[in-house]
Amino acid sequence: MQEGGREPFHLGEMEYFIEEVYVTEYAFKQWVILVLILKESVEEEEEEEEEEEEEEEEEEEEEEEEEEEEEEEKKSRGLRSSEGLQEHGDDRVKEHRANRIHPLFPHSSSGVSLSNAGQFCKIPSKEKGGGWTRGENMFD
Incomplete structure (x- = not known):
């Protein structure tokens, strides 16, 4: 609806036609204050x-850190079990070491040290014409 070529001013469901607008200095200052408050x-x-976004990010980081700590605890529990065996210094340590398979000597059921490594090495045999035989203990 237009009345004499003027556009209506809508306020809610009501339509108003503004004839003339006078703005006082006081009204202008009030308007500026209102704009600043809204801004x-x-x-x-x-x-x-x-x-809120930062708090959510911090919570996510904390959750990730907790998960990492849990993984580290699981790993350290595995290490603690073997450390616990070594701390006790009893036969369980020997059993634990004996149950490990040495990468160089997989056929050995017990741990291999320098003192018994010679029995697993093949050395040249002088008696049999240069053939290879199992050595007794070449480090004695």
Whole structure:
């Protein structure tokens, strides 16, 4: 609806036609204050949203750190079990070491040290014409 070529001003469901507008200095200052208040409230809302996002990120980081700590604890539990055996210094340590398979001597059921490594090495035989035989203990 137009009345004499003027556009209507809508306020809610009502239509108003403004004839003339006079703005006083006081009204202008009030309008500026209102705009500043609205701008400030919008900035506060944005800051709150940023803070919430930061808190969510921190929570996610904390959860990741907790998961990493749990994994480290699981790994350290495995190490502690073998350390616990060594701390006790009883036959369990020997059993634990004996149950390990040495990568160089997989056929050995017990641990291999320098003192008994010679029995697993093949050395040249002088008696049999240079053939290879199992050595007794070449480190004695």
